[in-house]
Amino acid sequence: MSSPALSVLDLVPVRTGQTSAQAVAASLALAQRADELGYHRYWFAEHHNMPAVASTAPPVLVAAAVGRTTRIRVGSGGVMLPNHAPLIVAEQFAALEAIAPGRIDLGIGRAPGSDPVITQLLRRTGTASDVERFPEHVRDILSLVSSDGATVRFTSGDTYAVHATPAATEVPEVWLLGSSDYSAQLAAALGLPYVFANHFSGEGLERALDLYRTQFQPSETLTAPRTFLTANVVAAPTAAEAEGRMLPQARMMARLRGGRPLTALETVEQAASAEASDALAAPLLDALRRRWFVGTGAEVRAALATFAAAHGVDEVMISPVAGAYDAEPLDSADGRTQTLELLAP
Structure with missing residues (x-):
């Protein structure tokens, strides 16, 4: 069984006692290591107002990461489009493509990436707040980043040309992300590559892939369905260490699903000690x-090779959701780095 190409999704996790600067430094070092190890692409997610997640601004993180890498594709996994005006997203990623030609991915999602209060703060201005216009806004971005640009048509009959960047010769690769039938069907209708967010929820995976593949309509940029999957992963020299490094993220998932107050990620030792008394993650661990x-x-x-072949x-x-031990430096991600090194292509 052949091994699949491997890429990395980074939420820039923040652990107890760690500053955002240290968390970002750790993730940028991880991106550099992924580049050295031969990983295919490195994406930053968009989340807001979460104590354990510092990936609030994917374009900023992408810009920093391309400056630390030489080969790997870098992008968003994804930009949550309802939070942003399409022209701003197009301009940001067109500029990134100019900085690192041929290395930029623009993954777009429809979910807000936060709670209702933050969602309202993000959507106070602009037309992007209308989630029902998501397909239209995706089409707008595709036009804006193209060399031809987009055309605004007025009721008077006049037209106005808009380009995300002047004289574009290459464009970022646009992917549609999601964990539902909706995103799979839209990607198929638009002829876009599609990523099922299996790391977030594995529910509906087979149906989403089937819908995407059977309903796919060829486009100018893609003649056949193209897809890959995401997965939460912890690898360590021993199974026992991997189980220990899994626990902080498992407990965070338990808080999220149970509607409990969110905190920075516990260390491995903190998680083990807390789990012994409150068993927060115990009901989830088997799942x-x-x-x-x-x-x-x-x-x-x-297991990843079997998973890829099956789908x-x-x-x-x-x-890479491996937690950190108390003694590990705050400006590095030793457990996550170890995962990448043990799985290196």
Whole structure:
């Protein structure tokens, strides 16, 4: 069984005692290591107002990461389009494409990436606040980043040309992200590559892929369906260490699903001590073990190959969710780096 190409999804996790500067430094070092190890692409997610997540501004993080890397594709996984005006997104990623030609991915999502209060703050201005116009806004971005640009037509019959950047010779690769039938069907209708957010929810995976593949309409840029999957992953020298490094993220998931107050990620020791008394993650652990990929490097590599083959994909984007020990430096991500090194292509 051949191994799939591997990519990385980064939420820029923030652990107890860590500043945002240290968390970002750790993620940029991880992007550099992924580049050295031969990973295919490195994407930053968009989330807001979460104590354990510092990936609030993907374009900023992408710009920093391309300056630290030389080969790997870098992009968003994704920009939550309802939070932003399409022209701003198009301009940001057109500029990134000019900085790193041929290396920029623009992954677009429809979810807000936060709670209702933050969502309202993000959507106070602009037309992007209308989620129902999401397909239109995706089409707008595709036109704006193209060399031809977009055309605004007025009721008077006059037209006005708009370009995300002048004299574009290359464009970012646009992907549609999602975990629902809706996103799969829209990607198929628009002839766009599609990513199912399996790391977020594995529910509906088979149906979404089937809808995308059977309903796909060829476009100028894509003649056949193109897709890959995401997965939460922890790899370590021993299965016991992998289980320990999994626990902080598992407890964070338990807080999120249970509507409990969110905190910075616990360290491995903090999570183990807390779990012994409150068993916060215990009800979830078995379910997560079935969907996450946790174990030694050899075990996880084999499981990812089986997963990719079962769903007919040749690429898997791993979200390395390994927690940190108390003694590990705050400006590095030793557990996540170890995961990438053990799974390196």
